[in-house]
Amino acid sequence: MPSAPAGRRTRKAPGTKKRKGAKRATRAKGTRAAPRGRSFVYILQSKVAPTRTYVGVTNDIHRRLRQHNGHLAGGARYTKAHRPWFMHSLFELPSRREALSLEWKIKHQRRRSDGAGVRGRVATAERLVAQFPVHRRVF
Numbered sequence: 001m002p003s004a005p006a007g008r009r010t011r012k013a014p015g016t017k018k019r020k021g022a023k024r025a026t027r028a029k030g031t032r033a034a035p036r037g038r039s040f041v042y043i044l045q046s047k048v049a050p051t052r053t054y055v056g057v058t059n060d061i062h063r064r065l066r067q068h069n070g071h072l073a074g075g076a077r078y079t080k081a082h083r084p085w086f087m088h089s090l091f092e093l094p095s096r097r098e099a100l101s102l103e104w105k106i107k108h109q110r111r112r113s114d115g116a117g118v119r120g121r122v123a124t125a126e127r128l129v130a131q132f133p134v135h136r137r138v139f
Contacts, residue, residue, distance in 0.1 A: 039099035040138070041106070043089040043125065044068060045118045046082035053088070053118045054079055055106050055125075057099045061090065089122050090138040091129050098132055 039059050046052040054076065058064040067075040068085045079085055093099045105128045106121060114123040129135050 037095060039093050039096040041091045041093065041099050041102045041125070041129075042087055043106075043118065043121050044079065044085040045088040047084050047086060049082045051117050052082045053121050054085065055103055055121065057096070057103050059096070061087065087139075088118055089125060091125060092136045092138055093129075093132060094134045098135075102129060102132065 039057055040061055041055065041057055042061060042064070044054040044056070044065075054068070056064065056076065063072065065085065065087055066072045068079040069075070069083055070080070091099075091102065093102060102125070106125050109128065110120065110124050111127075114120045114127065126137070129137070
């Protein structure tokens with residue numbers, strides 16, 4: 001089999017491309033992640049506007065709260081306007097898939113009987129988390 005002429009590139013097989021600018025994910029010094037496979041659904045409440053809430057999913061609650069409060073880069077756009085935030089409730093689930101499912105249900109399957117504001121979000125979360133066989137309310 002003849003080799004490629006000098007100065008010409010040879011084609012690589014699909015899927016073996018080298019990604020340009022690929023960065024390794026690093027964790028901030030002093031933070032700790034949850035055990036592998038564990039994910040958390042959290043409900044934040046604003047200190048300056050107590051009626052404002054935010055629901056999210058993470059595997060490192062300390063890092064994520066610091067991001068929402070602006071200490072680290074990467075918080076949600078919505079939380080930038082109503083800083084500072086504090087963790088009102090936290091639910092632990094065995095997988096990210098279940099945590100994302102619960103988050104979506106909290107945001108979209110609310111009932112009038114659950115109430116309004118942060119208490120309504122927590123009531124919704126408590127009602128819906130019972131559907132998951134393995135869960136734990138941290139606080």
